Amino acid sequence: MMIDYDEFSMFGENISEYSLKVSARPKVERVSCSLSDGRTLSALQWGIQSPEIVFVHGSAQNAHTWDTVILAMGISALAIDLPGHGHSSWRSDGNYEPSVLASDVATAIETWAPKTRLVVGMSLGGLTTLALAGQRSDLVSSLVSVDITPGVNSEKAKAITDFVNGPQSFASFEDLLARTIEHNPTRSESSLRRGILHNAKQQTDGTWQWRYDRSTHPSPQDTTKRLERLSALWDVISRLSCHMTLVRGGTSPVVDDADVAELKRRKPDCDVIVVDGAGHSVQGDKPVELADALTRILAD
Template sequence: MGLAANPPEGHPVTAPAALDEFAFLIDDARDQHAAVPTVRREQLALDGSLVLSALVFGDDRPRAVFVHGAGLNAHTWDRTIIDLGEPALAIDLPGHGDSPWRDDADYSPETNADAVIRAIEHWAQAPVSLVGHSLGGLTAIHVAARRPDLVSHLTLVDILPGIGGVGRSALAPFYERLEFASVDDVLDHAVSFGLGGEREKARRSVILNTRTRGDGVVEWKHHMARIFSNSAPDDSPVEIDDDRDARALASIEVPVTLIAGSHGFLSPERIRDFAAARPENEAIVLDAPHNVQETSHLDLAHSVRASLPGRN
């Protein structure tokens, strides 16, 4: 199946809100005492009608590639990439950001890996340091297992096989409401669920992850909201195969770093199990929630910089 550029038939056609998507980079760089990166958005035509969108930071071919989690987009990595200070590629997974929705709702790690492999081949200088958060981490596992020639180092951000369902069950109630009167209405909803942290800091993420319909209604930009929600008729997401993900991780021979949030999805037991299974690899716990990259971006950037090809 291909991608649907708009919501499935019968759903309101939407258009992005009028906003420069890079408008926040100047403030982020100032707050982080770093240079404002050069960045451009590019599109990659895949097989058939498939299209993938991504942000390319810097002028040289990236050797750091970032893959976001479910319900997020490439901009979740902005602060980390600013701190990194190196050319980088941040991908919008299918159904997220500016990458159109799949009409088969297949956002499984194995299927996502097909698109990420093509993105690395097209935009990056392989082998790369591949960084994946949540669903993006499970996707990155399959990329590294399937194409070890493309990956020199894998960083998993607050995810291990068997954890993917935790986020889905936690977010389902949040996505029962899909339409909002304004960005402030979305913020009120997010704050009521304890998501997004401080209100004004969460505003940036909400603006970059929503779009405004022709009738003025604001809705989420990503498909996951509709397929996680019991209030929408969209197909349920393709189930994640935990055993397959675990086998893929076990097969990876390149170094793997686990970066866990102290109040994220991974229990201390799961982190210890990873360390025992891969004693030659590193497991780091940061004082952060599940979206480590949005609060502990400097520490994450330091780890990624150390993993870049030629830095070890």
């Protein structure tokens, strides 16, 4: 059976599940722009004003991962689909490292959110926005990294990569949902169901495939090398001129105490917020708490 999908039809579920106080249906539109190499970059633009906040998702996610957070904040925002994810084009070279992705995020901000006051990135998105702050400090006045530092390694990220490196296709939606639930024990089934509809596509034969680019998925050995290259971003943190906040998932293994200590050594004025009960995907596990934290940061 084919399942109908309308990416703007499920906001009512987000609102109901988290008892959000939303007075009217939010104005959300999908926007896209052409990049110099012919690729398309896509994003969700929330509200009628110029976005005050920009969100960048993690690996194997998409812009809709921020839906509940943005609904809870009730703010004009831009949520970007990174290249190779969501509705953005895949890269022919398969290079999705933060230093490469940062230039596309810069284009998105210049195009749709030139007045943004806060840039928020989670996991791969957090490393990408950190690289962006190093390359284009004029675009980042305040930075929030969600459960990620350059200290991430294969061991810390194992639970995530085990899920991402799983099958590309599934015989049914139920099979895909079952695997997703298995690897995301802190999330509600309803939120995972919505997430799959946004992050996978049903094929004409009824099977399901992930939307994100896995065609050049790195081997475990190459993944280790890529993670080692991320350590250069510690030097970016040392040079940051903007304010930085780390939001750490209270139950996540991805950021440990040693990472926080190194972060504070590199940037002593960095704020650290721990969200109790949240795993790596803080926006999925505790979206209202994350929204509250971001609202406070914007108010400072």
